[in-house]
Amino acid sequence: MQGKADHNYDYTLMAPGPVNLHPKVREILSEPMIHHRTPEFDKILAQALKRLKFVFQTAEPVYMISSTGSGGMESLLVNTLSPGDTILAVNSGKFGERWIEMAKTFGVHVDELKITWGDAVSADVISEKLKTKAYHAILTQACETSTGVLHPIQKIGEIVKAYPGTLLLVDAITALGAVPLPMDEWHIDGLVGGSQKAFMLPTGMSFVSFSKKAQATFANSKIPKFYLDIKKEIAANSKGETFFSSNVTLTKALNFVLAEVEKQGLDSLFKSIQRRADFTAEMIQLLELKSYAKVKSASLTAVVVPEFIDGQKLRELIESEFNLTLMGGQDQAKGKIVRIGHMGYILDEHLHQLATALYRSLEKMGYKPATAFEAYTQRLIDWLKTH
Secondary structure, three states: OOOOOOOOOOOEEEOOOOEOOOHHHHHHHOOOOOOOOOHHHHHHHHHHHHHHHHHHOOOOOEEEEOOOHHHHHHHHHHOOOOOOOEEEEEEOOHHHHHHHHHHHHOOOEEEEEEOOOOOOOOHHHHHHHHHHOOOOEEEEEOEEOOOOEEOOHHHHHHHHOOOOOOEEEEEOOOOEOOEOOOOOOOOOOEEEEEOOOOOOOOOOOEEEEEOHHHHOOHHHOOOOOOOOOHHHHHHHHHOOOOOOOOOHHHHHHHHHHHHHHHHHOHHHHHHHHHHHHHHHHHHHHHOOOEEOOOOEOOOEEEEEOOOOOOHHHHHHHHHHHHOEEOEEOOHHHOOOEEEEEOOOOOOHHHHHHHHHHHHHHHHHOOOOOOOOHHHHHHHHHHHHHHO
């Protein structure tokens, strides 16, 4: 893939995940291996676990799992629920569907709140549901990766906190570290993040944390579990270890990223990601295109392509000619959108590459933006200078 593009761009990854890696992360990943039961690694692990709490904005422990984000989603379920429990689950896209499928696999009864793709769930609807039925948990994404929509987690948390027997479990894999999501302040009972998103790492780690309300359910949870049994991890972490073999390389890189986030500050990090989202909004406005999501997350933008253009072929053209990887749509949105990620190591030169690639590729596929390329480019250059 790299080096094949006609325009001599370095390869760039602007998908909703995985994302471009920080140069220092790439360097750390190439370092010699160390053992996970050594004083050297014990120190790194302790620092990373402490620093994760800063990103989660919680006083509770955060646990690392050597799995993709889906393993973290499963961990929230199997440690807090039992077969026969009834939950209310938001289904607003591909990953809402996945979490519902997981819950059903474990014998949990699911009342599905089906939301039109691109729309955000109404907190009022959840409130009304809770008044009519007892639920053991509410499941929702913070950001639905397949659509780019942002759900009102703060409002939902305010509602759910009034129900002592109901947990709010949030898949924040495409939101944590990218948008404000303070776990304790927003009354989130279970929160999961993934390494390949705002944490700027390769895929392979998920991070989970539980409120005290959720921790109280561990002893009674009857779903069979072994690898994802958080009680094992609690015991191991108390000794300064992970229960299973640690993901040494990713943990070392994670510790670097978290130290950088501490230096930068969460607000500054959120602003930098929001700036990229705002740039993309300016870009698609100049191209006379629209966002697929009604309420957009800063994490990514799903762009609706012109009706006569196949979004899958558009992203393939961008990749082959501009050395830039975006993502297309999934299921019912396949061919209708391209998804642009705003997380990871993204410089202004990458935004220039994105703007050129999208304009020229649309043009090649027969779409004629009203704004001439030179004027479009200058507008975006000026935007970057002033924002």
